[in-house]
Amino acid sequence: MTIRGLTKTFGAVDALKDVSLEVKPGEFLAVLGPSGCGKTTLLRMIAGFETVSFGEIEIEGEVVSRPGYEVPPNRRRIGIVFQNYALWPHMSVAENIGYSLKVAKIAAGERKRRIEEALSVVSLSGMGDRSPGSLSGGQRQRVALARCLVAEPALVLFDEPLANLDVHLRASMEDEFAAFHKRTGTTVVYITHDQTEAMALADRIAVMDHGRIMQLAAPQTIYHEPANEMVARFISHGMVIPVTMRTSERNGTCEADILGQPITLRCRTGEAPRSGAVVCCRAEDVRPAKDNEPGFDGTIKRVVYQGGVARIDFAPAAAPDLNIHFVQPDPQPFAAGDSARLCFTGGWLIPENTQTGHSA
Amino acid sequence: MGVSAPEGQGQRMALTAMVVAVIVVFSLMPMLRLLQEIVLPGGHFSLAAVGKGLGDPVVWRATMNSLVVGLGGTALALVLGVLVAFIVGLTDIRMTQALVLCFVTPLMIAPQVTALAWLQLFGPSSALLHLFGIAPPLGTPNPLYSAGGIMALLGIQYSPLVFLVVRAGMRRLPRELVEAAKASGAGPFRVAGTIILPLMTPVIVGAAALTFVSCVGNFGIPAFLGIPANYLVLPTLIFQRLAGGGPAVLSDVAFLSVIIGVIAMAGIFLQDFYSRRRDFRITTASLPPEPYALGRWRLPLELSMIALIAVILVLPICGLLMTSLVRGYGVMLTADTITLDNYRFILFEHAASRRAFLNSFSLSIAVAIFAVFVAVPVGYVIAWGKARWIKWLSVSVELPYALPGVVLAIASLLLFLKPLPVLGVQLYNTVWIILFAYLARFLVLSVRPTVNAYAQIDRSLEEAAEVAGARLFTRLSTIVFPLVAPAAIAGGILVFMTALSELTVSALLWSSGAETLGVVIFSFEQGGDSKYASALSAVVVAITFLMMLGVNLFARKLPSGVLPWRD
Numbered sequence: 001m002t003i004r005g006l007t008k009t010f011g012a013v014d015a016l017k018d019v020s021l022e023v024k025p026g027e028f029l030a031v032l033g034p035s036g037c038g039k040t041t042l043l044r045m046i047a048g049f050e051t052v053s054f055g056e057i058e059i060e061g062e063v064v065s066r067p068g069y070e071v072p073p074n075r076r077r078i079g080i081v082f083q084n085y086a087l088w089p090h091m092s093v094a095e096n097i098g099y100s101l102k103v104a105k106i107a108a109g110e111r112k113r114r115i116e117e118a119l120s121v122v123s124l125s126g127m128g129d130r131s132p133g134s135l136s137g138g139q140r141q142r143v144a145l146a147r148c149l150v151a152e153p154a155l156v157l158f159d160e161p162l163a164n165l166d167v168h169l170r171a172s173m174e175d176e177f178a179a180f181h182k183r184t185g186t187t188v189v190y191i192t193h194d195q196t197e198a199m200a201l202a203d204r205i206a207v208m209d210h211g212r213i214m215q216l217a218a219p220q221t222i223y224h225e226p227a228n229e230m231v232a233r234f235i236s237h238g239m240v241i242p243v244t245m246r247t248s249e250r251n252g253t254c255e256a257d258i259l260g261q262p263i264t265l266r267c268r269t270g271e272a273p274r275s276g277a278v279v280c281c282r283a284e285d286v287r288p289a290k291d292n293e294p295g296f297d298g299t300i301k302r303v304v305y306q307g308g309v310a311r312i313d314f315a316p317a318a319a320p321d322l323n324i325h326f327v328q329p330d331p332q333p334f335a336a337g338d339s340a341r342l343c344f345t346g347g348w349l350i351p352e353n354t355q356t357g358h359s360a
Numbered sequence: 361m362g363v364s365a366p367e368g369q370g371q372r373m374a375l376t377a378m379v380v381a382v383i384v385v386f387s388l389m390p391m392l393r394l395l396q397e398i399v400l401p402g403g404h405f406s407l408a409a410v411g412k413g414l415g416d417p418v419v420w421r422a423t424m425n426s427l428v429v430g431l432g433g434t435a436l437a438l439v440l441g442v443l444v445a446f447i448v449g450l451t452d453i454r455m456t457q458a459l460v461l462c463f464v465t466p467l468m469i470a471p472q473v474t475a476l477a478w479l480q481l482f483g484p485s486s487a488l489l490h491l492f493g494i495a496p497p498l499g500t501p502n503p504l505y506s507a508g509g510i511m512a513l514l515g516i517q518y519s520p521l522v523f524l525v526v527r528a529g530m531r532r533l534p535r536e537l538v539e540a541a542k543a544s545g546a547g548p549f550r551v552a553g554t555i556i557l558p559l560m561t562p563v564i565v566g567a568a569a570l571t572f573v574s575c576v577g578n579f580g581i582p583a584f585l586g587i588p589a590n591y592l593v594l595p596t597l598i599f600q601r602l603a604g605g606g607p608a609v610l611s612d613v614a615f616l617s618v619i620i621g622v623i624a625m626a627g628i629f630l631q632d633f634y635s636r637r638r639d640f641r642i643t644t645a646s647l648p649p650e651p652y653a654l655g656r657w658r659l660p661l662e663l664s665m666i667a668l669i670a671v672i673l674v675l676p677i678c679g680l681l682m683t684s685l686v687r688g689y690g691v692m693l694t695a696d697t698i699t700l701d702n703y704r705f706i707l708f709e710h711a712a713s714r715r716a717f718l719n720s721f722s723l724s725i726a727v728a729i730f731a732v733f734v735a736v737p738v739g740y741v742i743a744w745g746k747a748r749w750i751k752w753l754s755v756s757v758e759l760p761y762a763l764p765g766v767v768l769a770i771a772s773l774l775l776f777l778k779p780l781p782v783l784g785v786q787l788y789n790t791v792w793i794i795l796f797a798y799l800a801r802f803l804v805l806s807v808r809p810t811v812n813a814y815a816q817i818d819r820s821l822e823e824a825a826e827v828a829g830a831r832l833f834t835r836l837s838t839i840v841f842p843l844v845a846p847a848a849i850a851g852g853i854l855v856f857m858t859a860l861s862e863l864t865v866s867a868l869l870w871s872s873g874a875e876t877l878g879v880v881i882f883s884f885e886q887g888g889d890s891k892y893a894s895a896l897s898a899v900v901v902a903i904t905f906l907m908m909l910g911v912n913l914f915a916r917k918l919p920s921g922v923l924p925w926r927d
Contacts (some may be wrong), residue, residue, distance in 0.1 A: 047823070074824070074826050074827065074829045082823070082824060083820075086823070086824040088842075089843075090842040100830075101829035103825075146825075147828070148827075151828060153827075306498075
């Protein structure tokens with residue numbers, strides 16, 4: 001599937017602005033963003049439930065959406081796993097799964113065979129006669145999977161499928177989705193606001209905010225090399241801290257001063273000293289400084305015990321408004337109000353002024 | 361929406377066209393025809409009919425009377441309805457299900473049957489009063505033949521309407537507001553007076569406006585109670601003039617029906633205004649307040665509710681039954697005089713009433729089936745449609761029901777007095793004109809619960825079918841219809857029950873051979889045959905009550921708020 005320059009306006013509001021992306025056959029792409037970022041609008045446009053204002057959507061080489069031309073959802077060869085499963089309560093499990101085959105006028109014998117097959121793929125063999133209401137949450141989710149699987153769609157869309165499940169079920173469904181993708185090799189676009197889910201499942205993640213794609217890259221890249229401040233902050237509560245650059249890039253790193261501490265930063269090719277440079281540091285880039293080691297002083301603001309480890313919030317004396325946080329295993333010596341000296345061990349220099357970034 | 365596609369749009373356009381056609385034919389056309397008669401009679405602009413009407417003192421008196429009984433009936437309905445809604449909604453009174461069923465029943469009984477039943481209760485020939493030897497002497501007028509009597513019965517007839525609206529409003533009242541007042545130390549009466557009543561004011565005013573419209577448009581009660589006392593309101597004046605003058609006076613009575621229409625519209629706008637003004641700070645979804653424990657007052661209050669039900673429901677029905685069982689006017693009902701002759705007469709001997717059973721049943725079934733099948737696509741467009749203009753157009757589906765029945769009856773007469781153009785078919789003086797008017801008037805009774813059901817169904821159920829490859833009509837028949845069918849069918853049953861004993865519309869549209877049950881009951885009573893009218897009414901009430909209980913059996917499969925008599 002390819003999306004080019006997709007824009008959606010509701011009245012005066014741009015719900016989606018100039019979104020372009022390409023999903024390779026068999027790829028698992030997660031679209032990740034805070035609520036209201038436009039990810040649901042994007043899904044509904046791919047499915048054909050919303051018209052496009054500008055741009056176009058192409059599925060398997062055929063344009064399905066462009067302004068003034070919409071292939072209806074029933075002709076797009078897509079499958080959707082809805083957040084609330086959307087199983088038809090007046091049909092049995094088998095009837096739910098076989099619906100698209102019946103609509104496509106597939107003969108009863110063939111239909112039965114494919115329903116059985118789909119049921120066994122999601123390990124629900126023998127449950128075809130049950131009604132959806134008698135199933136557990138996880139089983140319903142699997143029926144929803146089987147239902148979209150049976151039509152052999154070109155593309156499967158997941159609309160926050162785990163948002164309604166409890167934590168334990170969520171973990172096992174994550175495994176199930178991963179297995180499903182591996183087994184079927186279907187192309188998947190997976191909408192979620194949960195970054196652990198996206199990290200665990202996706203080949204690539206598209207981070208969205210305010211209707212734009214902020215970064216489209218592999219999970220590791222998103223985590224270690226955020227393209228801009230939004231991605232840096234959104235993913236794992238990254239810290240964004242101003243730095244003074246001292247050297248240009250060499251072998252992917254450069255020298256800089258952070259809160260008065262000299263440090264070697266990872267950075268993009270071709271970076272040169274500039275004003276207003278900021279760095280993204282993760283909690284694991286911070287630790288208490290050893291004696292005589294370069295670092296910076298400040299005050300412990302808060303200690304939050306998280307079971308086995310504690311998350312510590314720290315205000316540097318040089319810039320008290322900055323919140324530095326890091327994690328210490330039990331037992332840890334800090335208490336709120338203590339003075340302490342910390343140091344950074346690394347960081348990623350956020351590229352200059354790029355609103356969107358594409359890196360494979 | 362500027363959407364074009366190689367396929368798939370045809371069905372959507374067909375659906376839209378069908379819905380628009382239904383709305384135009386059954387809603388806009390009659391109303392426009394009526395307006396045309398007032399200002400453009402015969403195709404030329406003229407206000408002669410308006411001037412003639414305005415200069416007629418009888419019209420003025422009837423208008424005044426309409427307003428007086430409308431306001432009086434509304435006031436009584438408000439007091440009764442709000443009181444019962446508060447008791448049911450706020451206290452731990454038991455048997456609420458049965459209480460609500462009984463209290464709402466008068467709304468399901470045709471007004472003329474209510475009127476007839478009460479007349480049997482109070483008149484000099486009252487079998488019940490004779491039983492206790494306290495009947496007024498023969499020859500004295502029935503005390504209900506008066507403005508006061510009309511108001512009292514309108515109040516009783518429509519107090520369930522107030523109850524239903526206020527009860528629904530109270531369900532949306534967040535418990536936190538009540539609990540915060542309790543926590544501040546307020547007692548139950550203070551909470552009711554300072555928290556609940558002020559928050560419910562928009563709802564109560566809306567209910568009052570709705571009730572007022574119903575009272576002003578009511579025909580059955582002022583026809584039975586007012587005509588004998590020569591106390592005329594607008595609907596009965598229209599009936600008398602039309603009965604006396606025939607189609608020749610149609611233009612004049614058209615103006616009268618517009619006066620009722622204008623009064624009703626004022627009420628409708630008031631109601632709409634107040635329903636929009638609902639305080640949005642209290643629209644948060646929350647549980648209803650915990651009921652107040654009545655303690656030692658519970659039993660006395662329950663007994664007084666039973667007494668209330670006895671007075672407004674049981675006694676009049678008893679009066680009706682007893683009259684239906686006596687041999688003649690003023691005869692005492694004893695073990696010796698009791699007879700089923702009246703029932704035998706109306707069921708097997710009297711040709712017109714046998715025809716009326718057939719007519720009313722066929723009409724009601726036809727209307728109910730039509731209503732169910734039209735409600736599904738109309739509801740789809742109203743509830744899930746995207747185009748705003750069609751939603752706006754759909755509001756007019758409400759019009760033929762919101763406006764008094766006489767307005768629609770007159771409009772139908774105007775439309776079909778002459779044979780249909782092109783086809784040359786004559787509907788006037790046949791049962792088909794009644795069918796048309798019923799279709800227009802009662803359609804909304806099934807559309808409303810269906811729209812309500814759509815609102816409670818997740819749209820993704822249809823979208824799932826769409827991505828599974830189903831086109832619009834396939835989705836409608838395999839997914840949407842099964843999901844909303846219970847509500848649509850319940851709506852159809854409401855339509856059936858309402859149409860079965862309907863009088864207002866058929867009183868103006870009936871012709872020999874095309875009588876309805878309502879018309880025959882009315883004719884019996886006007887001819888002094890109360891015993892036959894009572895027997896026929898008793899049969900209708902029995903059918904109504906059995907249907908209510910029957911529908912209750914599958915009530916659990918219905919979305920909430922579909923059956924008015926289910927709490």
